[in-house]
Structure formats: C-alpha cells, structure tokens
Amino acid sequence: MPEKGKIDTKQAIMLSICLILPTAMLSVPAVIIRHARQDAWISLILSIFIGLLVARLIVSLSFRFPDKTLFQYSEEILGRVPGKIVGLLYLWWVLHSNAIAIDEFASLPCVALMPDTPFVAFFIIAIVVAGYAVRNGLEVLSRYIELITPIGLGLMVSLFCLLTTKVKFERLLPVFDKGLVSIVKGAAMPSGWMGEIVLFSMFIPYLNKPREACRVAVLSILIIGIFMVSVTVGILLVFGPDVSSSWIFPVFMAIRAISIANFLERVESVVIGIWVFMGFAKIGVLYYAAVLGSAQWLGLKDYRPLVAPVGIVLLGLAFLCPNIIDLLDFLARAFPPYALIVFELGIPLILLGASLIRGRRGESS
Amino acid sequence: MVGLGKAIKRLLRRGVKDGQSDNPIKKFRGTILSSSSVDVPLSSDLETNLQRLKSIFDKCSDVVFREFVFAQNEQVKLALIYIDGMVDKVQVSDQIMRALALEVAMATGGQKITKAHALEFIRERGLCINQISETGKTQDVIHAILSGDTVLLVDGHTTAIINGVRGWEARAITESQAESTVRGPRESFVETLRVNTSLIRRKIKSPALKIETLRLGEVTDTDVAIAYVESIANEKVVAEVKTRLKKIRVDGILESGYIEELIEDNPWSFFPTVNATERPDRVAGMLLEGRVAILVDGTPFVMTVPSLFVEYLQSPEDYYERFLFVSAVRLIRLLSLVLSLVLPGLYIAIVSFHHELLPTALLLSVAAQREGVPYPVLVEMLVMEVLFEVLREAGLRLPRPLGQAISIVGALVIGEAAVRAGLVAAATVIVVALTGIGSFVLSYRVSIAFRLLRFVLILLSAALGLMGLTSGMAVIMIHLCTLRSFGIPYLSPMIPLTTTDLKDVVVRAPWWAMFTRPRLIAGRRQTRLEPGLKPASPEARPKVEG
Numbered sequence: 070m071p072e073k074g075k076i077d078t079k080q081a082i083m084l085s086i087c088l089i090l091p092t093a094m095l096s097v098p099a100v101i102i103r104h105a106r107q108d109a110w111i112s113l114i115l116s117i118f119i120g121l122l123v124a125r126l127i128v129s130l131s132f133r134f135p136d137k138t139l140f141q142y143s144e145e146i147l148g149r150v151p152g153k154i155v156g157l158l159y160l161w162w163v164l165h166s167n168a169i170a171i172d173e174f175a176s177l178p179c180v181a182l183m184p185d186t187p188f189v190a191f192f193i194i195a196i197v198v199a200g201y202a203v204r205n206g207l208e209v210l211s212r213y214i215e216l217i218t219p220i221g222l223g224l225m226v227s228l229f230c231l232l233t234t235k236v237k238f239e240r241l242l243p244v245f246d247k248g249l250v251s252i253v254k255g256a257a258m259p260s261g262w263m264g265e266i267v268l269f270s271m272f273i274p275y276l277n278k279p280r281e282a283c284r285v286a287v288l289s290i291l292i293i294g295i296f297m298v299s300v301t302v303g304i305l306l307v308f309g310p311d312v313s314s315s316w317i318f319p320v321f322m323a324i325r326a327i328s329i330a331n332f333l334e335r336v337e338s339v340v341i342g343i344w345v346f347m348g349f350a351k352i353g354v355l356y357y358a359a360v361l362g363s364a365q366w367l368g369l370k371d372y373r374p375l376v377a378p379v380g381i382v383l384l385g386l387a388f389l390c391p392n393i394i395d396l397l398d399f400l401a402r403a404f405p406p407y408a409l410i411v412f413e414l415g416i417p418l419i420l421l422g423a424s425l426i427r428g429r430r431g432e433s434s
Numbered sequence: 435m436v437g438l439g440k441a442i443k444r445l446l447r448r449g450v451k452d453g454q455s456d457n458p459i460k461k462f463r464g465t466i467l468s469s470s471s472v473d474v475p476l477s478s479d480l481e482t483n484l485q486r487l488k489s490i491f492d493k494c495s496d497v498v499f500r501e502f503v504f505a506q507n508e509q510v511k512l513a514l515i516y517i518d519g520m521v522d523k524v525q526v527s528d529q530i531m532r533a534l535a536l537e538v539a540m541a542t543g544g545q546k547i548t549k550a551h552a553l554e555f556i557r558e559r560g561l562c563i564n565q566i567s568e569t570g571k572t573q574d575v576i577h578a579i580l581s582g583d584t585v586l587l588v589d590g591h592t593t594a595i596i597n598g599v600r601g602w603e604a605r606a607i608t609e610s611q612a613e614s615t616v617r618g619p620r621e622s623f624v625e626t627l628r629v630n631t632s633l634i635r636r637k638i639k640s641p642a643l644k645i646e647t648l649r650l651g652e653v654t655d656t657d658v659a660i661a662y663v664e665s666i667a668n669e670k671v672v673a674e675v676k677t678r679l680k681k682i683r684v685d686g687i688l689e690s691g692y693i694e695e696l697i698e699d700n701p702w703s704f705f706p707t708v709n710a711t712e713r714p715d716r717v718a719g720m721l722l723e724g725r726v727a728i729l730v731d732g733t734p735f736v737m738t739v740p741s742l743f744v745e746y747l748q749s750p751e752d753y754y755e756r757f758l759f760v761s762a763v764r765l766i767r768l769l770s771l772v773l774s775l776v777l778p779g780l781y782i783a784i785v786s787f788h789h790e791l792l793p794t795a796l797l798l799s800v801a802a803q804r805e806g807v808p809y810p811v812l813v814e815m816l817v818m819e820v821l822f823e824v825l826r827e828a829g830l831r832l833p834r835p836l837g838q839a840i841s842i843v844g845a846l847v848i849g850e851a852a853v854r855a856g857l858v859a860a861a862t863v864i865v866v867a868l869t870g871i872g873s874f875v876l877s878y879r880v881s882i883a884f885r886l887l888r889f890v891l892i893l894l895s896a897a898l899g900l901m902g903l904t905s906g907m908a909v910i911m912i913h914l915c916t917l918r919s920f921g922i923p924y925l926s927p928m929i930p931l932t933t934t935d936l937k938d939v940v941v942r943a944p945w946w947a948m949f950t951r952p953r954l955i956a957g958r959r960q961t962r963l964e965p966g967l968k969p970a971s972p973e974a975r976p977k978v979e980g
C-alpha cells in the first residue's frame with residue numbers, strides 16, 4: 070500500500086466536505102438560481118438525494134473490497150485490461166475535476182482582488198501549496214483540513230448571520246413558479262457536484278474505522294447539502310433571484326453587502342481568506358486522489374515521486390479553460406452528463422453490477 | 435550536464451567510502467584517553483596506582499595527590515586524590531584526613547589494625563563521611579575525581595573508597611530571569627544538576643518520581659538526568675527519550691540546547707518541539723501531566739518532552755491565577771500570536787494592493803501619511819522590521835545598564851525622528867511596534883519562529899497581496915500539521931481533536947474541572963482529581979446523612 074497513514078471518522082467527514090464544498094460554496098448557487106430561480110433550494114434538496122445515492126453506491130462497493138480503492142477494485146472486478154481502462158478514465162476525470170477546481174480557485178481572487186495578475190500565478194500557488202500537503206501524506210492533509218474546515222465554515226455561517234438585517238421573506242415566493250422541469254434542470258449541476266463524493270472511495274481503505282464509511286459519506290453529504298441550501302436561501306432572501314443570478318459569485322457579493330453600524334464593513338476579505346484556505350484543501354484532496362490513484366494504477370510502492378509530475382500535468386490542464394464565464398458555462402451544461410452520468414453513477418453501477426454477477430467479494434466471502 | 439551529474443555522484447560515493455574507512459568516532463575517542471591505561475583494575479600496590487593516576491593526570495595542576503599514613507598502623511599508607519576547588523576542603527581535612535591520621539587512634543585505644551583489615555576498618559569506622567562508595571576500576575576512580583569526589587586509596591587493597599564531598603562555588607537559587615510571574619514560586623533552576631533534581635523532588639515527594647542519570651559527551655562527560663513520574667508518564671515516550679539520548683556521541687555538552695538539536699523530531703523546522711524552562715514549578719507541572727524532563731548538568735534550562743504548540747501559549751502562572759482571568763489572557767495571547775505573524779504582511783497587502791478593504795477615512799489618513807515617503811511600503815516595512823530586530827538584539831547583548839539607552843534611541847530616534855523626517859509613515863511604525871510587542875507576549879522560544887516567518891509573509895504579501903499572505907499562512911499551517919514531538923502530533927489536542935483536552939488550550943478550566951491529564955501525553959493513568967470537588971457554600975451543599 071502506498072499510504073500508511075490512517076484517518077479517523079471526524080477527519081474523514083471533513084475530508085469529504087472539502088472534497089466538494091469549498092469551490093461549490095461560491096459559484097454553484099448562481100447557476101442553480103439561473104435555472105430554478107427562487108426554487109433553487111428545492112433543486113439543491115433534490116441534489117442531496119442524488120449525492121446520497123452515489124455515496125451509498127460507492128460505500129457498498131468499498132464494503133465488498135475493504136482494503137482497496139476505486140482504482141484497485143475496478144481491476145479486480147473487470148479484469149486487468151478493462152480495469153486499467155476504467156482506472157485511466159477515472160484518472161482523467163480526477164485530474165480534470167482538479168483542474169476545474171484550480172480554475173475556480175483562481176477566478177475569485179482574479180475577479181475580486183487582483184484583475185491584472187495572470188491566472189497562472191494563482192495556478193502555481195495552488196498547486197505548490199496543495200502539493201506540499203499531498204507530499205506530506207494523507208495524515209497531514211487531513212489534519213490541515215481538520216484545522217481549516219471548522220474555522221472556515223464557522224466564519225461563513227457567522228458572516229451570513231450578519232446579513233439578517235437585509236432579509237425579506239417575500240423574495241422566496243412564489244414557490245414552484247417555473248415548474249418541475251426547471252427545478253430538475255437546476256438540480257443537475259449541484260448533483261454532479263455532490264456526486265464527487267465518489268472519490269471518497271479513495272479514502273475508505275484508510276479509515277481507522279472502515280465500518281463507519283457509510284455514516285461518514287451520508288453525514289458529509291448532508292452537511293454539505295444543508296450548508297449549500299442555507300447559503301442559497303440566504304442569497305435569495307437578501308437579493309432575490311434576478312439580482313443574484315446575474316453575478317458570478319453571489320455569495321461573495323452578499324457578504325460584500327454587509328454593513329453594520331458603519332464599522333463592520335468590507336468583510337468580504339474574510340471570505341477571500343476562507344476561499345483560499347479551503348480551496349487549498351479541496352485542491353489538495355483531489356490532488357491526493359490523483360496522485361494515489363496514478364500510483365496504484367501504475368503499481369508503484371510510493372506515491373511521493375508522482376507529486377511533482379502530476380502537479381505539472383495539473384498546471385497544464387488548468388489552462389484548458391480560458392475564463393470563468395466559459396468555465397461556469399461548461400459546469401452548467403456539460404459537467405452534469407459528463408461527471409454525473411459517466412463517472413459518478415454509470416461506472417460505479419457497472420462495477421457494482423459486475424461484482425454482484427461475478428460474485429467476487431472481498432474479505433466478507 | 436550528464437558529465438557534471440556523474441562527477442557529483444562520484445564525489446558523493448567517495449565521501450561515503452572515506453566515512454567508512456576510518457570511523458571518526460573511534461578515532462576521536464582514542465585521542466582522549468588511551469584505553470589501555472583506563473580499562474585496568476586497580477592494583478594492590480599503592481605506588482603503582484599512584485604512578486598510573488599521576489601519569490593520567492599529568493600536567494593537571496589542579497589535581498591534588500596527598501599521601502599520608504594511617505594512625506592505627508604506620509605500615510598502612512593512604513593517599514587522597516581530589517581536584518582542588520571542586521571539593522569541600524573543610525570536610526576533606528576534618529572528616530577524612532584528621533579522622534584517619536589522628537582521631538581513629540584515640541577511638542580504638544591504640545589497638546593495631548592489620549594491613550589486611552585496614553580497608554574494612556576505614557570504611558566501617560574510620561571515615562566521618564555520610565556518602566561513600568567503593569570501586570575497583572581505574573575508570574571509575576578517574577570519573578569520581580573529575581566529578582569532584584575525593585578518592586581514598588589504601589595500600590594493599592585493590593578497592594578505592596570514593597567520598598562524596600563535592601563542594602564548589604555555585605550560584606545561589608535566584609528568581610527566574612527568563613520567565614517571570616506575578617504569582618507563584620520565585621525559585622529557578624541553577625547550574626548544578628543535584629540542586630536541580632532536589633528542586634523537583636521537593637515538589638513531587640513520591641517514589642514514583644524517577645530520576646535516571648547517564649553521562650554524555652566524550653570530553654565533557656556531562657551528567658544528564660531523565661526525570662519522569664513512573665505511573666503517569668507514557669512508557670513509550672520514556673523509552674524513546676532514552677534511546678535518543680543514548681545515541682548521542684559528541685565531544686561535549688555545554689547546554690541543554692546541544693541535546694535538544696540532537697533529539698528533535700524535525701531538525702529543519704522553525705518551531706521548537708522540545709520545551710525548555712528554568713522554573714521548577716513548570717517542570718513539576720509537566721511531569722504531572724506525564725511529560726519527561728531532561729536535566730543537564732551545567733545549565734539552568736531543563737527540557738521537557740513531548741512539547742506541543744499549546745505549551746507556548748501557556749505560562750506557569752496560568753494555573754495559579756483565577757481561571758476566568760487566565761482564559762481571557764490566553765485569548766489575548768492567541769490574538770498577539772496572530773498579530774505578530776500576520777500584521778506586517780496584512781498591512782503591506784492592504785496598502786499596496788487592496789485599498790478598498792480599508793474604511794475610507796482610515797485609507798485617506800494612511801495615504802496622507804505615505805504621501806511624502808520616498809520608498810515603497812515593502813522597503814519601508816523591511817527596514818523598520820530589521821531595525822527593530824537589531825534594537826532588540828542590541829538590548830539583549832548590551833550590559834544591562836546600557837539597555838535603557840537602547841530603548842531611548844529606539845523610541846526617539848527611530849520612531850519619532852524617522853516619521854518626522856518623512857522617511858517612514860507613522861502607520862508603519864505603529865504596525866512594527868504592535869508586531870514587536872505582540873511577539874513579546876508569546877513564549878520566547880516560539881516567538882523566534884514567528885519572527886522569522888513574519889519576514890517570509892512580508893515578502894509574499896508584497897508579491898501577491900492577500901493571496902500571498904493566505905498561501906504563506908496555509909503553508910505554515912500544513913507545516914505545523916506535519917510536526918510531531920516524540921510521536922505526539924504538535925497541534926494536538928486541537929488537531930487531531932481531543933475534546934476532553936481542550937480544557938487547557940484557549941480556556942483554562944478551573945481546577946475542580948481538570949479531571950483528566952492530556953490523553954495523548956499521559957500513559958495509563960488519566961484521572962487527575964476526584965469528581966465533586968467543586969466548592970460550594972454550606973447551604974448549597976447536599977446534606978450528608980448521619
């Protein structure tokens with residue numbers, strides 16, 4: 070096994086949260102609101118169910134192969150060559166998702182803080198910092214996440230509490246205005262996002278209590294879901310659907326609107342801090358999954374030599390997307406079928422089906 | 435390029451080979467004492483022994499050889515060997531020389547003692563010394579002499595008597611210089627190992643307090659003691675400390691800092707993973723939490739391991755003052771920790787990149803101050819920070835009476851005059867001063883780390899603004915997550931989270947709620963106090979029947 074460290078249940082929950090939430094926090098609400106308008110929160114609740122489905126799927130796969138990650142059991146189930154092909158596909162997907170995360174990570178400071186700085190500076194920073202954590206292993210990465218997540222989420226929640234002066238509940242009305250179709254459309258992107266929990270299967274073998282994997286996956290999806298729903302509802306209550314869907318980062322703009330007693334103003338810098346710290350966490354988790362996955366795919370004993378090469382590949386992939394508008398367009402249109410149907414539901418379902426038919430089980434048989 | 439690589443490889447390989455061919459340690463040991471003269475047992479002939487010792491202590495003018503005869507039998511020759519200045523001279527002349535050369539005769543009424551029984555008689559009745567031991571090895575004799583003991587050789591016997599009459603000029607126990615408190619014991623450690631162990635023993639009067647000693651340093655032969663409370667300390671940590679100490683092979687140990695750098699988990703880190711203190715009460719508190727103390731002869735600084743990050747936010751006084759106040763003070767310390775690390779970077783980032791983050795009135799005032807300043811804010815900040823460090827260092831190194839002058843020069847010339855001359859903005863001076871004061875609040879050892887890292891953050895913020903500042907902080911956080919001290923994660927009990935241990939991190943729980951010891955540090959015995967000790971007035975107390 071390339072990784073010797075173990076993580077506990079608490080760390081695993083925060084790790085799964087950081088797998089999804091950090092970059093989703095700011096940009097996803099806008100996309101949902103564009104489709105579902107004031108019913109965005111219903112879309113999000115729908116997506117929670119999709120997330121739970123994916124979580125259940127990969128946990129049951131992992132329970133059949135307790136000590137193996139996605140890359141290892143796909144070979145076991147499908148045989149060597151098809152397994153390697155599936156592994157390669159996942160490798161691409163992890164790298165691509167990470168490149169998307171890096172793009173998003175870079176876009177907020179670029180849009181909000183330093184418009185003249187080239188993207189590549191932020192790419193390099195993100196990859197170097199996350200790579201430093203990845204090189205130090207899973208334990209260090211999860212400790213960093215354990216340090217950052219409660220602070221980040223706590224600050225976010227308290228900032229939203231400061232917005233209560235501007236709330237108008239009428240902005241959520243009328244419910245079901247645009248009908249079920251647009252709600253489902255709005256649910257597509259966050260579902261693709263929630264489905265990234267599929268990568269949690271890379272970490273299940275390293276839980277110190279593997280039996281709690283299911284609890285971890287479900288709890289983290291629920292926490293992410295509740296957080297996203299409250300953020301989205303918060304934006305809607307403050308700005309209403311028209312204004313908030315026109316922004317790229319509606320959460321950031323909402324926080325920017327905080328002004329209490331002419332003193333508590335300009336707190337959006339705190340959001341940037343949270344964004345950067347948690348962005349490193351998300352990029353780190355995906356980076357780690359990519360590095361560990363490629364080490365397992367290549368059959369290496371140690372994943373550390375791969376940190377630098379994978380980082381360079383990530384840097385290249387991050388250039389795929391020219392700007393944030395295109396990125397959001399891609400995420401809204403192409404990402405759901407690409408990620409959700411193929412990698413988050415399709416392949417895991419095939420793997421589970423095949424393993425059921427072939428009757429191969431891990432230790433439990 | 436390929437040729438260069440090969441050349442480097444060849445060089446490296448040669449280095450390895452050279453290292454193998456003559457082991458530097460072996461060679462080095464041979465130069466100290468040729469083992470042939472040391473590894474022999476004592477001879478029964480006094481002359482031979484003296485000859486050998488004299489040749490070993492050749493040209494050591496401070497070693498005294500005093501030969502005399504035993505009062506009971508003039509055929510029994512005796513010799514005392516000691517180092518002038520390291521023994522209690524009164525004891526040596528009164529209790530050893532006088533006793534053996536004169537008074538024994540009176541006590542036994544002139545009865546003759548045969549040469550064969552001389553040693554036994556001297557040991558049982560002749561010496562008026564409370565602490566003696568015997569040895570037959572030349573090695574031990576040499577070590578005893580060098581440690582300040584007085585060795586008595588008796589003609590016709592292969593055993594030497596070592597008299598514990600050490601006595602040298604030592605510094606008195608004074609108030610702690612490095613860690614001062616308002617409330618709490620005033621004493622601090624001194625340079626003598628035995629005094630230091632007694633200071634700890636006086637606080638922990640239990641046979642469970644074990645003090646094991648070993649000697650380190652090929653030339654200095656320094657006594658090092660490992661202290662721990664047997665039933666509380668984690669045996670794994672104790673064993674690890676012992677193995678790490680036993681591995682040490684150096685010529686000399688002059689301060690505990692030598693050992694610290696040789697036993698650390700992360701030698702390249704800025705952060706200390708071994709704590710050092712000169713307060714016995716602090717060491718006793720650490721021992722009771724299950725830590726291991728390492729005492730080194732010749733220094734008042736005692737090391738304790740495992741040492742966690744939170745220790746540097748704590749002060750011994752925290753446990754003597756009222757807990758609510760202490761918890762508030764700890765919050766202040768946390769704040770100053772963050773300030774001392776982040777403030778200069780944040781200032782640079784805001785002034786040079788993110789003006790919009792300041793309220794307009796403040797922004798205008800800062801901009802007005804910076805109007806006439808000739809340099810960019812980075813240069814200004816770096817110059818001021820370096821100047822501050824220079825002043826601080828000068829204040830430390832100068833003789834104490836001159837320290838006042840430094841503070842006047844620092845405050846007036848640098849602060850006031852530089853601003854008036856328009857060389858720096860007043861805001862920069864305020865930031866530098868705040869940062870400096872903030873770092874003084876912290877424990878000195880960890881503030882050094884933050885002082886250095888501050889410069890890194892200044893450069894990063896100047897390059898990339900808030901983004902650089904936050905990424906620098908993220909790297910520091912990740913680095914802190916990688917650290918361990920004797921196997922215990924450095925950031926515990928926060929990361930990984932141990933909820934029960936949070937009672938002594940940012941807040942200090944009152945003593946009646948300190949039920950357990952730190953879980954990761956203490957071994958088996960976790961319970962610290964009986965539940966139900968919370969004081970209450972007699973009316974509120976539940977009635978006890980009968």
